Amino acid sequence: MSEALLDHLEVGVVLLDAQQRIQLWNTWLVRHAGIEESTARNALLSDVFPEVRDSRLQRAIDAALTQRMASLLSPGLNAPLLRLYQRPVDRRVDLRMRQLIHIVPLKGAEGCLIQITDVTASARREDQLRTQSTELRDRTYRDTLTGIGNRRKFDETINMEFRRALRGNTVLSLLMIDIDHFKAYNDSFGHPAGDVCLKMVAKALADGLRDSGDQIARYGGEEFAVVLPATDGAGACLVAERLRTQVEAALATDRHRPVTISVGVGTMHPGAGSTADSLISGADMALYQAKADGRNRVAYFNLDDGNLATLA
Structure with missing residues (x-):
């Protein structure tokens, strides 16, 4: 040429x-x-x-x-x-x-x-398509109000971590968190104030997580969930108590009234016949116990031995 x-x-x-x-x-x-x-x-x-x-x-x-x-x-x-x-x-x-x-x-x-x-x-163009794909995925898995993961993200995460724990024969813990008396708060101060409260709680919870793979999501309404991979009951209770006190401190000066949370901790070693739903039910049971014992506290349920207790 x-x-x-x-x-x-x-x-x-x-x-x-x-x-x-x-x-x-x-x-x-x-x-x-x-x-x-x-x-x-x-x-x-x-x-x-x-x-x-x-x-x-x-x-x-x-x-x-x-x-x-x-x-x-x-x-x-x-x-x-x-x-x-x-x-x-x-x-x-x-x-x-x-x-x-x-x-x-x-x-x-x-x-x-x-x-x-x-x-x-x-x-x-490829960069733009990748960015758009990332943004779409982010919107798909992110709660629009609080900015943390949504229920869909939680469902995917808990099932993925459950399978991982089952394969590796490791422990898995889950925190179910509920804002105390949130319905009364909403009824008294209105939905805009309730939305602000939800965002503040979500931020306090997210800020209190470890940098070790812990993942938070809004489970629904005023309820949140935190997946704690490779974390035993003692470790999960420490995280739960830290989150409880962090929310209490962050919202102690709420212009309407102080806001607190109740936390249910579920822990198990996934095995044959068990499911992620079993862990969710266990953490829910512990959350119910924390609320029954007066709220603004942490309760713990070990699915391996059936032990249910409220932290003092």
Whole structure:
């Protein structure tokens, strides 16, 4: 293919000899690299593009020259490497074009051909689609009022963690949390105040979780759930009591009246015949016990031995 024809291609074409010196540098590269053909010719590629040194592109070039191996460097797996820009203004902020780079050994001669395609537009569309997909998934699993996980997220999480605990023969705990006297609060102060209360409780609960995989969700109405993977009864009760006191402190100055929560803790080692619903029922039973014993407290039910107790 003649150099004149190569200059009309809408891709960058570089021809390297065995010493990795540039023997061909087409007009596309002059335009997008800002380097004249007379400057590039016979120069080492790594001198023209210092960023090539010790890069994946350099390793691909070495493989083409020594092993006659072709390579493809995609923008999905590689950050924009070469200093190539769609517009002159992009150069000032180093906004490089997204690049698809082919490296092909020459047939019947020592050297390799590098073809660079500008895939910025398609890469941006893919980025937008990924962002939209993430946002859609986020909306699907997030409670719109409180910003934490919703019931659908909880159902998926508890079943996933139950299966994981069953496979690994590990313990799993669940907290079921209810805002004390919330119906009376709503009736007395109105739904807008109730919504503010729900958001404040959700924030206090989320802020009180450990960074170890604990996951919170709004179970429904004024009820919340916290899944505690690989957490035994003692550990779950410590988390529950910390959350209880944190909510009590955070909402002690509520402009209407202090707000407290009751917490039911369920713990089990999943085994044959047991289900995630068993753990939910156990935590619900403990929550009922906490409310029956006066609210603003934690009760615990161990499904392995049937022990039900309220923390003092």
